[in-house]
Amino acid sequence: LDDAATGHGDADVSTGRFRLHLAAGDYLAGLAGTAPLLLVLDDLHWADEETLALLVRLAGRLRDRPVLLLATFRQTEVADGLAAALAALARHEPARIDLGGLSPDEVAVLVRATCAANLDDAELSAIAERTGGNPFFTRETARLLDAEGLPAATRRVPA
Structure with a gap:
């Protein structure tokens, strides 16, 4: 080439x-x-x-x-x-597929499957909101939660 x-x-x-x-x-x-x-x-x-x-x-x-x-x-x-x-x-005429985020219930399932922490519905909802349902962000947030706890996983990221 x-x-x-x-x-x-x-x-x-x-x-x-x-x-x-x-x-x-x-x-x-x-x-x-x-x-x-x-x-x-x-x-x-x-x-x-x-x-x-x-x-x-x-x-x-x-x-x-x-x-x-x-x-x-x-x-x-x-x-x-x-x-x-x-x-x-x-x-x-390509086929276009829009990949939306996970629902809050799906985020909860993924978080529970990825980390050992026992989270309540409000905490899971906060993670769903924070990640926008993005599976990658959800999984990484769950891993961070396991490593550093909930405050680190849900705190604001500096702009």
């Missing part, structure tokens, strides 16, 4: 980028020719413009191949570049 991006030294940046996109598409199409392929891009809200451009090109290049492109991003952190990429990808 490096050779595709740099060419023979006589290409401009746009040409190198185009060659890199083609080479990446050819490489992944080749892999998908031997077995189905799953390509996962996590935290797409952090992606730079070049990565987003490559994703858009790959979606078109691989649309007739046994490839599943899976991208995750935070709805609350969609910058202009990602919004433009999502708009371009919309023509491929």
